[in-house]
Amino acid sequence: MKNAIVSIVMGCAVAVSATAYAAGDMGNMNVASGAQQGTDAKNSMSHGEVKKVDTAAGKLTIKHGPLENLGMEAMTMVFKVKDPGMLSQVKVGDKIDFVAEEIDGSLTVTKLQKQ
Template sequence: MKNVVTFIAMCCAVSVSATAYAAGDMGNMNMASGAQQSADVNADANKSMSHGEVKKVDTAAGKLTIKHGPLENLGMEAMTMVFKVKDPAMLSQVNVGDKIDFVAEEVDGSLTVTSLQKQ
């Protein structure tokens, strides 16, 4: 009987300490509203935009060749490379030689332009 009481006391102590640990300190939690979080996401997207120059538009393959500066969100240095485009309509927005701001992300294992603006 003594072992059962000890076992129950230990279980209670463990579950109380686990609950207290899981609750932790909520002082650092972001309690911003959904609208504020959405604005933060848009600001982050603008920060991750890279600058480049269109070197080739391949509408048949759905790709752009871009000479670009550093892609900070991907940890890449400046270079010229080929990207897929998320939306084929992006290809009709640019011509060879256009200066652009764009966001590139890894989508299904391929570097893909997900957002594009002419400068």
């Protein structure tokens, strides 16, 4: 019985020291870099081609490459625009760089510039 208690105590001591070592070992990690990468992905521009401009509905149809910040592959899809003024900046066939985000359940173009 005494040996069992000593074994349990030693096991706990090893587990606690290993946890403390691992926590101390992570002290040199830059935790902010993960947050920075998330911000970079959110603000990174995607590339696409305008296929349709629907000013009445405030929407753009864009054939685009991967949308990394949304985890989407390349495809053609319809997006709302955050600012209706964006629609007057482009026409069908224009190559664009843009940022799309999910806002209130809708995919929305929040930044747009012609290439």
